[in-house]
Amino acid sequence: MNLRPKLMLAFILLIIIPMIGLGIFSFVNSERLLEKKYSEQTEISLRAVGGNIRYFFRELDQLSDGNLTSSEVQDTLKYSTRTTNDASTLIAINQAEKEMKRILFQHRAVSFVVLYAADGTMFRSFRNDPITFKPISFDMLQQHALYKEVTRLGGRPLWIGPYEQSELTGVDPPLFTQLRVVKDIDTFNDLGVMITQYKTEELSSMFKDFQNPNADAAETRYLIVNKSGLIMLDSKRELDGQNINGQTDAMPLLTENYNSSRVEFEDVDSLVSSYQLDRNEWMLVSVKPWNSLTNENVRFVQWIGMITVLGLLSAVLFNVFFVNRVAKSIIKVVRKMRLVEQGLLDIRVNANGKDETVLLAKSFNSMVERIGHLLSEVRKEQARKQHAEMMLMQAQIKPHFLFNTLESINALAAQNEGAKIMLMVRRLSIMLRTSMHHSEEISIKQEVEHVRSYLEIQKYRFEELFSYELNVAAEALDFTILKLTLQPLVENSIQHGFEGYEDGKGILTLDVIAEPHQIVIIVRDNGHGMRTSVLSKLAAGSNPSSKQSNAAEIGESRGLGLRNVADRLRIHYGPAFGMWICSEEGSGTVIRCVIPKSRGDRL
Structure with missing residues (x-):
């Protein structure tokens, strides 16, 4: 029996029938439905709690509106400017503060009231409750960052939640603070600033009212959070003043209506829901542990x-x-x-x-x-190709180059220039020795010496044609390079780049740079440059499928041939290394060769 029928029969008998394909699907689907169900229930609760909180703050705003126009506030701030001496001032302040106590008993949430007159006089009134607002001077209040926002609102209330401006409102106990400018009801001129603090017990009572003792009771936690994540009020009074980002990796989204998601809260899998309140981008957040929601689903999970x-x-x-x-x-x-x-x-x-x-x-x-x-055949073919290229390169000293050099030596002998003859013969011997070296790789020092000899011979022959400069890093001299690599590059510049130049106008530069993992060789000239068609032919010639006859033709027309140099570097060192040419007709040529750092095994 073939493998496929065996696998199919075993799959049907041992996997499909026992599993029936319902276990995991049922569990996942039940989780999704439960989350949707409790999210909808939480939305109803949050909207109800949020509505009560909105009503609470609107009630306080209306109470504050009435206080702004009351005689306790208007007369007090006006009277502060009519005091004449210190004794009368203290008496006036004490009397005004007694009058202000009526404001405290208009609502059970009012805890502290302070008035600042335009001349800096301060009036305070408070219950027998802990006071958290720091009674700073009017000058210091004007320097506070909130003062500009209060004056910009022009009498409308500015609310500060607990812990939001702790340096001004204090932290123990947590109180809501309202700041607003007081205007003269007759002239609408600014009389001063009124600051009122409200207790949070009524909000905590709202939270308890929406916790069903017969259901989740203390399992549900309500938080009031500002837009930066600061927890201003916690129904359990455990996270007051902390940032919600420290409790969960997914802060509740700011939303105009309602948002709910299942995330980790205090390392507990929880359903976290948020509802936007109508002031200062505060959010009402509800946190319910997921385990408390899924108790009724335990048997179903056990069955699955x-x-x-x-x-x-x-x-x-x-x-x-x-x-x-x-x-x-x-x-x-x-x-x-x-x-x-x-x-x-x-x-x-x-x-x-x-x-x-x-x-x-x-x-x-x-x-x-x-x-x-196949690989064996490819290796043999590659070895034959490299050997053939090496033979071609070793024949790089052309007969006409030797003939011209010997003619130059003969002319120097006729002029009785013994010293120059000695130098030319020495340079020629160095070139012949390098060309006939038994190794395919030689040191960069030997290769540079070979190029120097070639350039010196050309300088003797074309004394007024060009000048050259060799910049070789000392740390690069001991590394190896394929022999007869550099001469074709400088020969290309002399024979083709400087053709027609006079009075030493041609400038040739050879730079050898040692980088951390490679050697970079750059040949520059200020010659005629290359036409686009020539560059295209050279680029096409780098393809391994190029015909050998074309390569030989290019080699004959340009010394060793730039194409042969590029192919040898690519074949020997791999595709990550090689030669690049940058040239434009009339703007000179730059040739860049990159080879790996290697000291060679055959030196």
Whole structure:
């Protein structure tokens, strides 16, 4: 029986029937439905609590509106400007503060009232409650950042939540603070500033009213949070003054209506819901532990768990008796393939049996054997190609170059220039020695010396044609390079770049730079540059499929040939290294060669 029918029959008998495909789906779907259900219930509760909180603050705003126009506030702020001496001032202040006490008893939430007159006089009145507002001078209040916002509102109230401006309002106990400008009801001129603080007990009472003792009771937590995440009021009074980002990795979203999501809160899986209040972008946040919501679903989860265990047991049996053997065969082939990727082509897979795994192993063995044969042929062909290129490069000293050099030596001999003859012969011998070096790689020092000899000979022949400069980093001299790499580059500049130049107008620069992991060689000239068509031919010639006859033709027309140099570098060092040409007709040429740092095994 083939492998596919075996797997299909085992899958139907041991997996599909026991699992029935309902276990996980039912559990996930129930979780989603529960979250949706409790999110809707929480939205109703939050809207009700938020409505009460909005009504509470609107009631305080209306109370404050009435106080602004009352005689206790208007007469007090006007009277402060009519005092004449210190004794009368103190008496007036005490009398005004007694009158202000009536404001305190207009609402049970009012805890503290302070008035600042325009001349800086301060009037205070408070219950027998802890006072948190710091009675600073009017000058200091004017320097506070909130004062500009209060004056900008022009009499409208500015609310400060507990812990938002702790340096001004204090922190113990947490109180809501209202600041607003007082205007003269007759002239609408500014009389001063009124600051009122309100207790939070009434809000805490609202939170308790919406906790059902028979349901979640203390399980539900209500928070009032500002837009930066500061917890201004916690129904459990545990997180007051802290940032909600320290309790959860997903801060409730600012929303115009309602938002709910299931996140971690204090490392407990919870349903966190937020509702936008109507002032200062404050949010009402509800936190319910998820476990407290899913108690009624425990039996259903247990039932799903039993089905899952049975299904897992069936899956284990299926894996032991059917999948395991097939998986072992496939894993064995995969491991052998990884070894082949590393270059071990003598790997073979032993397979026994009569199903498709045996066919897979045999196909793998046949494929590896074929790849090994092809790679062997490619290596031989590559070696032959590199050898042929090396032979071509070793023949780089052309007969006409030797002839012209010897003619120059003969002319110097006729002029009795013995010293110059000695130098030219020495330079020529250095070039011949390098060309006939038995190694394919030589040190950069030898290669530079070879180029220097070539340039000196050319300088003797064309004394007024060009000047050159060699800048070679000392740390690069001991590294190796393919021999006869640099001469074709400088020869290209002299023969083609400086053609027609006079009076030493041509300038040739050779830079050898040692970088952390590579050697960079840059040849620059200020010659005629290259036409776009020439650059295109050179680029096309870098393709390994270029015909050998074309390469030889380019080599003959340009010394060793830029194309041959580029191909040799690419073949020898790999695609990450090579030669790049940047040139424009009339703007000179820059040739950049990059090779790896290597000291060579054959030096």
